[in-house]
Amino acid sequence: MRGRAFLAAGVTAIVCAIVLGQPALSRVGVLVVLLPLATAVLLGRARYRLALVRTTSPQLVAAGQPARVNLSLTNEGRTPSGVLLLEDHVPYVLGTRPRFVLDGVGHGWRRQVSYQVRSDVRGRFEIGPMTVRVTDAFGLVELGRAFRTTVPLTVTPRISPLPAIPLGGGWTGSGDNRPRAFAFGSAEDVTVREYRQGDDLRRVHWRSSARTGDLMVRREEQPWQSRATLLIDNRLLSHRGQGIASSLEAAVGVTASVAVHLSQRGFAVRLVSAGGEDQANAWHLRDSTLNTGPLLEALAVLQTDNRSRMDSTWMGEASQGGLTIAVFGALDQHDVPLLRRVAHHTTSAMAFALDVDAWAGGGRASSGSAPVLTSAGWRAVTLGPQDRMDNAWEELGRMGSARGLSTPVGRG
Numbered sequence: 443m444r445g446r447a448f449l450a451a452g453v454t455a456i457v458c459a460i461v462l463g464q465p466a467l468s469r470v471g472v473l474v475v476l477l478p479l480a481t482a483v484l485l486g487r488a489r490y491r492l493a494l495v496r497t498t499s500p501q502l503v504a505a506g507q508p509a510r511v512n513l514s515l516t517n518e519g520r521t522p523s524g525v526l527l528l529e530d531h532v533p534y535v536l537g538t539r540p541r542f543v544l545d546g547v548g549h550g551w552r553r554q555v556s557y558q559v560r561s562d563v564r565g566r567f568e569i570g571p572m573t574v575r576v577t578d579a580f581g582l583v584e585l586g587r588a589f590r591t592t593v594p595l596t597v598t599p600r601i602s603p604l605p606a607i608p609l610g611g612g613w614t615g616s617g618d619n620r621p622r623a624f625a626f627g628s629a630e631d632v633t634v635r636e637y638r639q640g641d642d643l644r645r646v647h648w649r650s651s652a653r654t655g656d657l658m659v660r661r662e663e664q665p666w667q668s669r670a671t672l673l674i675d676n677r678l679l680s681h682r683g684q685g686i687a688s689s690l691e692a693a694v695g696v697t698a699s700v701a702v703h704l705s706q707r708g709f710a711v712r713l714v715s716a717g718g719e720d721q722a723n724a725w726h727l728r729d730s731t732l733n734t735g736p737l738l739e740a741l742a743v744l745q746t747d748n749r750s751r752m753d754s755t756w757m758g759e760a761s762q763g764g765l766t767i768a769v770f771g772a773l774d775q776h777d778v779p780l781l782r783r784v785a786h787h788t789t790s791a792m793a794f795a796l797d798v799d800a801w802a803g804g805g806r807a808s809s810g811s812a813p814v815l816t817s818a819g820w821r822a823v824t825l826g827p828q829d830r831m832d833n834a835w836e837e838l839g840r841m842g843s844a845r846g847l848s849t850p851v852g853r854g
Contacts, residue, residue, distance in 0.1 A: 491518040492526075494572060494589045502735055505600045508560045511569055511593075515544070517551040527575040532559060533567045536595070561597045563686055564694065564742045568592040598738040599691075599698040602831045607839025609707070609765060609790075634658040669764035670709045671756075671788070672697050677716045678746040680771030682802035689801040689827075690746060693769040696794050696831055698741050700767055705734045709765070713737050715744065718753035754780055757787050768793040768820075773811035781818035791819065792838050797826040 455471030458464070495514040503509040513530070528542040536559040544553055561567070570592035634650045637657035650658040674697045681690040701711050711734070713720045720740050766788040773781070773795075785791040795812040815822035823837045 492516070492574060492587070492589075493518055494591070496530075496570060496572070496591065496593050498569065498593055498595050501594070502596050502598060502739065504598050505564050506560070506562055508558050509595055510556050510558055511540075511595075512554065512556045513572075514554050515552070525576075528555075529573045529575075530557070530569065531571055531573070532569050535561045535563045535565075536567060536569070559595070564597050564599050564691075566594055566596045566739075566743050569595055596739050596742050598742045599695045601702050602695065602699045604699055604703040604832055604835045605839075606707075607836060609704075609839075634660055668707075668709045670704045670711050671714055671764060671766045672701055672704075672711060673714045673766060673768035673784070674741075674744070675716055675752065675768070675770045675773075676744055676747050677750070677752065677771070678748050679750065680716075680773070680798070681746065681796075682771075682798045687801070687827075689771055689796050689798045692801070692825070692827065693771065693794075693796060694741050694744055696769045696825070698738055699831060700835075701737050701741075702734050704767075711737065713740055714756050716747040716749060716752045719756035751776070752780055754783065757783065764788060766791045769796065770794070770811050770815065771796050771798045773814045775814070778814065778818050781815060781820065785819035791821065793820045793822045794825045794834060794838075795822045797824055800826045800828075 451471075453471070456468050457471075459466075459468030459471055493516045497512045497514075499510050499512065511530070511532075513528075515526075515528075526542075526544040528540075528544065530540050532539055540557040542555050544555075559569070570589065572589040574587045574589065576587065634647045635658065637646065637659050641659050645659045647658050647660050674693055676690060676693070681688060681693070683689050683691075685691070697713070701713070704711050720737075766784060768784075768791070770793055793812075793815050795810040795815055797810040799810075810824045810826075812822040812824045821838060821841045823834045823841075825831070825834045
């Protein structure tokens with residue numbers, strides 16, 4: 443703006459000088475016009491070599507939690523600058539665009555700045571590019587540059603802590619969670635390691651300790667393992683509501699919370715949606731010390747599926763047994779054959795039946811799809827928008843091994 447004002451003033455002075463016949467005034471006008479033009483030429487020919495390194499910490503953050511974006515700027519050129527005006531582009535769900543004013547930019551200049559972002563919406567977002575505006579020392583001219591690089595930030599669903607409940611039927615082997623594991627195998631089945639401070643002395647393997655001369659304990663991971671399949675019905679026709687207040691978002695939150703809870707209990711967990719198994723989260727790629735990061739990333743970007751029927755190809759021979767926990771929206775009689783097949787295919791089938799009509803503003807609470815599930819041999823509990831997830835989880839635990847029971851969670 444200041445440079446434009448100089449140009450306007452200079453042109454005005456020249457015109458007035460011509461009209462009034464004042465040669466001295468015309469020389470002043472020419473000088474005023476040349477000053478911003480010369481500055482623009484010099485600034486444009488200057489070899490600014492600015493380097494930007496952008497990082498996010500952490501790269502994976504839960505919805506509602508803050509993340510910090512760190513910017514490291516370096517002037518690798520020899521030409522000094524007046525002032526740098528920085529503006530980083532961020533998606534609107536992460537907050538307002540941060541702006542910084544930095545001065546004293548000389549050769550070897552280095553500066554680090556950071557800002558905070560937060561999103562209540564899950565998803566994968568790109569932070570950047572950054573726009574840099576360079577001004578001269580007098581503020582007459584401003585030139586724009588851009589750093590096209592971006593960095594991703596993945597916002598995962600909110601995690602709700604869940605209480606411990608009896609989980610029968612998850613055993614497909616003799617993992618650390620199955621006390622009888624070592625009784626069924628031979629001595630060769632036992633994997634041991636050196637004792638570490640804090641290990642439970644009840645897990646000391648005395649025969650191996652006597653043989654090696656060092657205290658040895660049994661490892662948690664064994665040929666047998668507790669497994670759980672998490673099935674989420676993300677079909678468009680099964681859900682109601684919009685945005686973060688939709689039943690799909692509730693289903694994603696429930697699935698994420700159960701995944702974290704089960705992994706903390708030593709289960710190998712895999713994710714299956716209406717479109718089938720997510721190969722990046724197949725349980726045969728993991729052990730009982732499951733890192734839920736990739737699974738949460740898959741849930742972060744999960745969208746509705748337009749198919750009318752859920753995929754069943756994931757139920758292969760390797761899927762026999764184990765625990766299946768599902769989150770369903772609206773179901774009908776056409777889904778019953780698949781539901782029965784899953785219940786037959788697994789050792790224990792448990793489900794959250796979302797009362798999707800309540801998410802659609804249907805008013806009075808209903809049992810959702812729970813009757814359909816119980817008729818197909820599932821243990822099911824109804825979950826509405828006002829219900830507590832931990833109460834529903836405890837209700838599933840109280841059902842025990844009884845099948846064909848459906849209990850809506852108390853409202854309020």
